[in-house]
Amino acid sequence: MKTQVNLIHHRSWIFPTLLGLLFIISLHIGAVQTSIFAAFNGSSLQKSVLWDLRLPRSLGAMLIGAMLAVSGAALQGIFRNPLIDAGIIGVTTGASFSAVVVLSLSFLLPTAIQHVLGIYILPVFAFIGSLVVCLVIYNFSRRWGKTDVYLLILAGIALNAIFGALTGFIIYLSDDIAIRSFTFWSMGDLGGITWQKLMLIFPVAIFCIVFFLRQVKTLDALSLGDSSAFSMGVSPDRVNRSIIFVSALCVGVAVAFCGAIGFVGLVVPHIIRTWFGPSHRMVIPFSIWGGAILLLLADVFSRTLIQPAELPIGIITSVVGGPFFLYLLFKQKRQLL
Amino acid sequence: MIELKNVSLVKERSTILQNLTLSIRPSRFISIIGRNGAGKSSLLSVLSGEELNYAGEVKVFGQDLRHIPIGDLAKFRAILPQQHIAGFSFSVEEVIELGAFPHSKSEDIVAEKTSEIIKLLSLEKLRSRNIQSLSGGERQKVHFARTLLQVFLSDHPSPFLLLDEPANNLDLSCQQEIFELLKELCNAEKLTVIAIVHDINLAARYSDDFIFLKAGQLLECSPAEQCLKADILENALGHPVDVIYHPCSTCPLIVPKSKLINV
Numbered sequence: 353m354k355t356q357v358n359l360i361h362h363r364s365w366i367f368p369t370l371l372g373l374l375f376i377i378s379l380h381i382g383a384v385q386t387s388i389f390a391a392f393n394g395s396s397l398q399k400s401v402l403w404d405l406r407l408p409r410s411l412g413a414m415l416i417g418a419m420l421a422v423s424g425a426a427l428q429g430i431f432r433n434p435l436i437d438a439g440i441i442g443v444t445t446g447a448s449f450s451a452v453v454v455l456s457l458s459f460l461l462p463t464a465i466q467h468v469l470g471i472y473i474l475p476v477f478a479f480i481g482s483l484v485v486c487l488v489i490y491n492f493s494r495r496w497g498k499t500d501v502y503l504l505i506l507a508g509i510a511l512n513a514i515f516g517a518l519t520g521f522i523i524y525l526s527d528d529i530a531i532r533s534f535t536f537w538s539m540g541d542l543g544g545i546t547w548q549k550l551m552l553i554f555p556v557a558i559f560c561i562v563f564f565l566r567q568v569k570t571l572d573a574l575s576l577g578d579s580s581a582f583s584m585g586v587s588p589d590r591v592n593r594s595i596i597f598v599s600a601l602c603v604g605v606a607v608a609f610c611g612a613i614g615f616v617g618l619v620v621p622h623i624i625r626t627w628f629g630p631s632h633r634m635v636i637p638f639s640i641w642g643g644a645i646l647l648l649l650a651d652v653f654s655r656t657l658i659q660p661a662e663l664p665i666g667i668i669t670s671v672v673g674g675p676f677f678l679y680l681l682f683k684q685k686r687q688l689l
Numbered sequence: 690m691i692e693l694k695n696v697s698l699v700k701e702r703s704t705i706l707q708n709l710t711l712s713i714r715p716s717r718f719i720s721i722i723g724r725n726g727a728g729k730s731s732l733l734s735v736l737s738g739e740e741l742n743y744a745g746e747v748k749v750f751g752q753d754l755r756h757i758p759i760g761d762l763a764k765f766r767a768i769l770p771q772q773h774i775a776g777f778s779f780s781v782e783e784v785i786e787l788g789a790f791p792h793s794k795s796e797d798i799v800a801e802k803t804s805e806i807i808k809l810l811s812l813e814k815l816r817s818r819n820i821q822s823l824s825g826g827e828r829q830k831v832h833f834a835r836t837l838l839q840v841f842l843s844d845h846p847s848p849f850l851l852l853d854e855p856a857n858n859l860d861l862s863c864q865q866e867i868f869e870l871l872k873e874l875c876n877a878e879k880l881t882v883i884a885i886v887h888d889i890n891l892a893a894r895y896s897d898d899f900i901f902l903k904a905g906q907l908l909e910c911s912p913a914e915q916c917l918k919a920d921i922l923e924n925a926l927g928h929p930v931d932v933i934y935h936p937c938s939t940c941p942l943i944v945p946k947s948k949l950i951n952v
Binding site: 431569572575576577579583584585586587625630631 | 737738739759760761762763764766767768769770772773774775776777778779780783784787788790791832835836839
């Protein structure tokens with residue numbers, strides 16, 4: 353045990369250091385040539401690029417990455433399966449559908465609601481979409497108090513197909529602008545993050561991160577099954593529902609501001625588990641760091657690979673995450689069949 | 690210590706438990722016996738606080754079970770479920786240490802008690818093994834160890850263990866080892882054990898009291914010497930039996946009658 357603790361101590365410093373370095377690099381790199389020092393003594397264009405575009409974007413990437421990874425780790429914890437990701441079980445598609453509905457049919461919403469919600473109308477509806485899918489999936493995959501992974505993944509496939517088709521149908525009836533926004537929802541983009549949006553992302557991210565950090569011991573207890581967790585004083589239904597609610601909030605906010613960015617919640621917790629072991633005391637905090645690092649790195653690539661144009665970030669995460677998911681499936685084949 | 694008064698449980702319009710009234714004394718080893726579907730696991734769920742949709746009253750140390758927060762309940766009662774789930778590759782030691790979850794004990798105390806239990810159950814060789822790589826019997830022992838840690842760390846004067854078929858997947862030697870340990874703990878540590886047992890001879894050897902259930906109704910709740918009789922056993926088990934006594938001990942042996950083999 354002591355060897356493992358030493359190993360963890362040796363590796364834990366890597367995460368903040370790497371994130372700090374990446375953060376500096378992300379501010380430095382982009383279509384406009386500038387260095388981070390130009391934030392104070394550069395031209396007005398350089399200042400504007402750094403303060404108004406790159407800084408909120410990089411901060412947003414870190415927060416969204418952390419939220420996606422930590423919610424993925426928590427969902428995997430309550431479903432007791434490392435194959436679970438918000439994208440795979442249809443939560444991201446549900447949030448995207450809800451957001452597209454609001455975008456296309458916002459004229460049908462009462463003015464009072466539009467006025468009250470303001471720019472938060474999209475995240476609120478995306479959250480509702482992801483929450484509905486989470487609850488449907490959770491209740492559907494439960495049989496006699498246990499989670500059936502077959503049902504879970506099959507229900508995810510079905511919901512992905514249903515919401516994908518409904519989203520497509522709405523887009524089909526819409527105009528060119530809506531079609532462009534559909535590309536945004538399906539591939540992800542961090543370019544739209546502004547300070548104003550960050551003002552919502554930041555408190556939500558802090559709330560979610562603190563919430564998940566407080567659940568680490570409970571998630572460990574739940575890993576042994578609902579009955580064993582109950583024996584240890586955990587109310588499985590109450591905890592599962594609260595984790596689903598907060599995970600849906602994470603995914604909903606991420607989708608509303610950045611579109612569908614897949615596989616972050618799948619890849620990061622898995623890497624953390626192989627490095628630090630399965631205990632959520634390690635998986636949850638290091639997934640927060642790992643998610644921030646992965647999405648910031650993916651954003652740097654998305655901005656530089658086809659410079660001056662940008663590659664949608666979802667393509668990069670899916671290119672990494674897709675094969676990784678197949679690898680996990682291959683590894684779990686014996687357990688699943 | 691635990692008192693049930695007119696407890697009934699109805700699930701999906703079928704009556705699972707019917708008007709159970711019984712009391713369980715502390716520091717005793719109690720076996721719940723009955724045929725499949727007799728309501729044994731449901732009774733255990735009621736006693737554990739997991740099933741609260743029952744009619745009637747359950748009192749634990751004089752307190753209504755429904756009013757005891759589950760966090761407080763977990764400080765003096767542990768449950769060994771029938772099936773064990775290992776979603777992630779925890780080590781044996783990590784699984785056992787999870788038994789400390791309800792208690793606010795220092796890491797040193799938890800580590801010390803964990804080592805004590807590992808030694809007690811001869812799990813030293815498995816200590817660092819991945820729980821997913823273990824056999825069914827080995828997993829059963831590890832989860833049993835976790836429940837033991839939960840009650841060992843209890844500050845309550847009379848903690849209790851609820852075990853759903855603890856002998857599942859265990860070989861003869863492990864069955865004896867675990868039941869003897871439980872019996873010792875009942876006597877020495879004032880632990881109360883309530884276990885669903887299918888092996889009637891194993892139960893007869895170690896239990897102080899029996900609860901016999903039939904189709905959700907209580908047939909008998911009494912000390913072993915009063916209820917281990919052929920007519921009661923036949924009624925509860927739904928099969929004719931002979932009760933004979935071991936020549937070297939006073940322990941009764943229950944032998945099921947067979948049409949093919951005459952004893």
